Amino acid sequence: MEKIYLSEIENGTPIAYDLCNDKGTVLVKKGTQITEALKKKLQKNNIIFLMKDTSPFDNLENSMEHLDETVINQIQETKKVYKQTFAQLSREFETFKSSDRLDKKMVADIAKNLVVSISNNQQVYMSIQGIRNKDVYTYLHSIDVSIFMILFGKSLQLEASEMVDAAIAGMLHDIGKMKIPDRILLKPKKLLPEEMEIMKKHTIYGYDILKNHLGYSEIIARVAKEHHERMDKGGYPNAVGWEKLHLFSKMVAICDIYDAITAQRIYKKPMLPHKAIEYLMTVAGIHLERELVRKFIYNIAVYPLGTKVLLNTGEKGIVININKGFPLRPMVKTTDTNKIRNLLIELTVFIKEVLE
Numbered sequence: 001m002e003k004i005y006l007s008e009i010e011n012g013t014p015i016a017y018d019l020c021n022d023k024g025t026v027l028v029k030k031g032t033q034i035t036e037a038l039k040k041k042l043q044k045n046n047i048i049f050l051m052k053d054t055s056p057f058d059n060l061e062n063s064m065e066h067l068d069e070t071v072i073n074q075i076q077e078t079k080k081v082y083k084q085t086f087a088q089l090s091r092e093f094e095t096f097k098s099s100d101r102l103d104k105k106m107v108a109d110i111a112k113n114l115v116v117s118i119s120n121n122q123q124v125y126m127s128i129q130g131i132r133n134k135d136v137y138t139y140l141h142s143i144d145v146s147i148f149m150i151l152f153g154k155s156l157q158l159e160a161s162e163m164v165d166a167a168i169a170g171m172l173h174d175i176g177k178m179k180i181p182d183r184i185l186l187k188p189k190k191l192l193p194e195e196m197e198i199m200k201k202h203t204i205y206g207y208d209i210l211k212n213h214l215g216y217s218e219i220i221a222r223v224a225k226e227h228h229e230r231m232d233k234g235g236y237p238n239a240v241g242w243e244k245l246h247l248f249s250k251m252v253a254i255c256d257i258y259d260a261i262t263a264q265r266i267y268k269k270p271m272l273p274h275k276a277i278e279y280l281m282t283v284a285g286i287h288l289e290r291e292l293v294r295k296f297i298y299n300i301a302v303y304p305l306g307t308k309v310l311l312n313t314g315e316k317g318i319v320i321n322i323n324k325g326f327p328l329r330p331m332v333k334t335t336d337t338n339k340i341r342n343l344l345i346e347l348t349v350f351i352k353e354v355l356e
């Protein structure tokens with residue numbers, strides 16, 4: 001359940017999801033435009049926030065009936081690890097917020113567990129959906145970026161020890177945000193220029209926290225400082241050249257952007273992966289390095305498990321398996337005829353469109 005305060009919803013915004021009260025009763029139907037009058041009506045009934053029922057596994061669970069047992073087991077396993085990771089990491093971040101202490105061994109263990117779990121359940125990790133909820137934003141975003149870093153690391157064939165460092169770097173890249181005042185960090189509207197300047201400082205704070213305060217390696221600290229730098233020198237804090245950045249910083253820059261555009265938000269549906277990948281390719285060569293973006297995409301599910309698709313044969317179907325290394329050619333189960341079509345074998349069949 002995701003909590004949304006009425007004050008956060010701008011008038012005139014059509015809501016992308018059903019919203020309910022804390023008992024689960026639907027109060028505002030999907031597609032409704034929020035107006036001042038409606039807000040007043042809700043407030044009169046002492047309703048100051050609504051809940052959106054979401055989890056990163058929603059899209060997978062909606063298509064469970066079509067998936068085979070091995071995949072369902074992988075989903076259950078992944079869910080367990082993801083939940084545990086979230087609980088542990090939130091606890092670490094909360095402790096850090098209140099006492100400036102962080103259990104580095106715990107963080108390393110979380111990263112190692114994720115690396116192992118992703119190796120066993122890669123296609124599920126490729127298919128979970130990022131979620132944006134301001135209350136837990138930093139925590140979930142940190143896990144998502146960490147997962148992307150591991151998948152990316154696989155494409156780049158990083159060594160096992162580098163992989164754990166890449167995962168930790170992804171997990172801690174935004175730790176500097178803990179030093180940004182809530183009125184800016186949680187502001188639902190666009191930041192004013194002077195607020196943006198403060199927000200940008202999370203990079204510098206992050207470096208200082210990781211390097212000087214927690215004693216992390218220069219590499220992990222640099223990622224916090226460098227992950228908003230861009231190839232055209234349009235980034236911050238130092239607008240340095242791309243060639244000066246550490247590989248992990250460039251990787252987080254890509255994961256960070258991808259996660260931001262594919263995550264669900266209150267007002268809009270997430271950009272679907274095939275669209276997000278198209279977007280990444282258009283900024284590749286300008287803000288980001290083309291070759292690296294290509295490698296990143298290699299381990300991203302263009303069509304995640306559970307995606308409803310239309311094939312060029314005219315059949316509708318659901319993606320039930322992702323063929324490793326062939327993101328455009330998954331295994332599809334047709335919905336009317338229950339036929340399995342493995343696009344890796346049936347080379348004349350391809351996905352024409354994603355059905356929403």
Ligand SMILES: [Fe+2]
Pocket residue numbers: 173174202227228
């Ligand atoms: Fe950041």
